[in-house]
Amino acid sequence: MRRVQLLSLICLSLACGEDSELAFGERARPDHAPVLILAVDGLEWDEALPLLREDELPTLAKLMAAGRFGRLRSMKPTLSPIIWTTVATGKSPPKHGILGFGKTDGPGGPVVSVFNNLDRRTKAFWEILSDRRLRVAVIGWWLTYPADPVNGLMVAQVNTLEQAEAGGTNRIKGGVVAGLSNQVHPPDREPEILSIHDRVSESLSLRLREILGQSTAAESKLERKLWSDSRWAIRADATYLEIARACDPRSFDVVALYLGGTDVVGHRFWRYTHPNAFVDPPDAEAIQSFGDLVPDYYRYVDRELGRLIEAYGEPVTVMVVSDHGMRATNTQLIWDPNGESAPVSGGHVDAPPGLVIVSGPGIRRPQTPVPLEELEASSLPFVGSVADVTPTLLAHLGVPVGRDMEGEVWWSVIERSADEAAVVPTHDDRAWKRNREQRRAEGIIIPAQDGRLEQLRALGYIE
Template sequence: MKAPKVMIVGFDAATWDLAKPWVAEGFMPNLARLMAEGARGQLESILPPITPPAWTSFTTGKNPGKHGVFHFMESTPDTYALRYTNASSRRTRTIWKILNQAGIGTGTANIPFTYPPEVLNGYQISGMDTPSEKSAFIHPPELREELERELGPLKLDIRFLGFMNTDERRDQVLDEMRQMDEQWTHVGLYLLKHRPQDVTMLVFMSIDTVQHYFWQFMDKSHFLHDPAAEAKFGDAIRNVYQRLDESLGKLLEYTNDGTTVFVVSDHGGGPVSDRVVYLNRYLGQLGLLCYQQDTNNLLRKTLRTVLRRGYMFLRSNLSSRQKVRLAALLPQLRLKTESFYTSFTSIDWSQTKAYCSEVLASPPSIWINLKGRKPHGIVDDSEYENLRDEIITKISELRDPRTGEPVIKRVLRREKIFHGSFAAEAPDLNLDWWEASHFMTGPAFPMIRMNHR
């Protein structure tokens, strides 16, 4: 057996806030051993601290302004439309290729935003941006056949979990997460054994998922905390940390004294806030954003177009397993889809100076409708700085009615956090939700509200 020179294990969204106490309590003996024998530290993520740019910065050593991956979605050039981001938006070299060029073999599995896979001297299995299980997400292609022959059909990590409102559904999701962790552990062990490389990396996604949907069950101070449900789901997150520690232990068996091991995360996690800001509505109140005064006919026409596009997107981007699941939830899904897209398509661009792409509401950011950048841009370059100053001032005036405190404590101008050839693709204003402020953004649904009157 050839041990790797470097083995990297990624725990997406793992946070010391949880891992440290659980290490101390004995739930994570393998991480405890690595911590005792090695070095550890608090990772500084990139800004904003979200999965697509964070792992891409890890892989390239560059800020998003230099690699070009900013978010889960990105604006298409010359239109206001949005599309899902994947690794084809990354416009710089990865460490894997650089190592290959130095004669060092590399193999990576399940790193987010690596689809389509790179042609590496070694292998690459793409991560969460893989559109479907039918996609060619493994290089070399014969490796997929080999893995599926040995381990059964490969599944992609579960996504689109917004409808988890019953205990039955929660149990089902926890079970699917366990299956996914087992699959990736088996894949990782198989690759270490049969496709050894100098440098290997494997990422597990389940901590991110479980923290998103189960935090309130363990956190007694959470506004959604339900003591009755705590007994059932209070340990859900800890169970995942514990399980991944066991997987880490198995992977470590393939290392030797010459192997450098990294356990890394891309960002942290924490509870959501019950303070909701409707950014586009607020921009509307400030006279900076204008909705179209549609007739019902146009409304219906828009809705039809929008729904068709939405369903086309879902059809082409979901796995069959996801489609089956979504079909059962279709009435809710339809409402969500309508609301989701309508709010964005109903903006009157010819009278809008600033907007929040609500499809990207988390994390929230604001774009200026600059002349020359978008087809209906109305803001002159000479007006740009004053407009950004005005918006920052107005945002600081939004107060929590319960405490009188500002809801959004920090707004970062684009050039504060992004630099490089692609920095101009980033939002003009980035609202801090990760450090000083705690809030969520909600979409404005002007047309849906009109329908309900």
């Protein structure tokens, strides 16, 4: 009851946001349904299936019933900058150039700076599609700062500490940052984006209650810390979702949206969701407070995806992809509820694979639908690997695949036939490379870089 009231309150308070549609002219393919790529960090079948069986992820269930789904092979190491760049390029790290969080001064040398968008050595799908005059909106994708001059909209994920408001220090993912240029393309749309960010920030407490119900009552120092280490990611997701909802679907051929909260709350609260996996589980009260946080976040993602599809008001081809699953980590640790540190209890080293669901116009319908009760995470078929997403997207849109891409097209998933497949040797033309060189030479400002390097070192992400 309480949750229903809160929900309607939030819908009311956000109604003003629905007016400010981000329009960017007309789609290049008005006869083609827009494609929505929902990139969800750490979303996985072991968590999703029990909820699907209880009808608690109705949007995903509907997409699964009408489309194709399965496991998605990931890669090692499971570091977000690397994997999400592979997803966006169809290429492995040696080809795309993003090798982790931090850049070293020569092989084996010390880390001197963080990787940024300009370190990418090959085109991402948003550039390939822009070249073909398709309209794209890319929101919050990893390593997109400084934003690329796409044909449409790009809102970069800026990885910074935002020192002024850094309540938590375990921040790995980024968000929208007030007062920083080059994070939105075209730059004249930056005020609109920042106003969405401000609106989300102002209503964050209300939103958190909507997403997580009562599971925010932190008692111990440890839980307060875990919670403050998660809040910012939830705010980033809420901002990205709001921006995606404001995108006029008549303006975009492809909308790509990244959400990181599933991974962030998974890292922090796995021990509360899966206490039996730990020699030192939380007490009953703490489990009562936080035990539902991970499933609540899955419900939130599902609900928001449903809202997004509904807001677009027309058939949408949806691709839900994740980079890896999650598992219990630090299971032998004795946790100090009043200690200074708040170690993670969920991780993705040797974790289950990622998840993929593809559904909508242009996607094959299931041959023989299998009831949800009969699905087992460990026996779901592999649809392919993270490197296949971009080639498959291009093929679905009738855009040639680069022969230099390592991923493969899921011909058994898309309706288009392999006979129609068009290829080009590469999409990386000389003009694009020259332009990247030039942008690199101009230099970019990485906000609070020293602090960020220090943080990544403290977390063991770089040496």
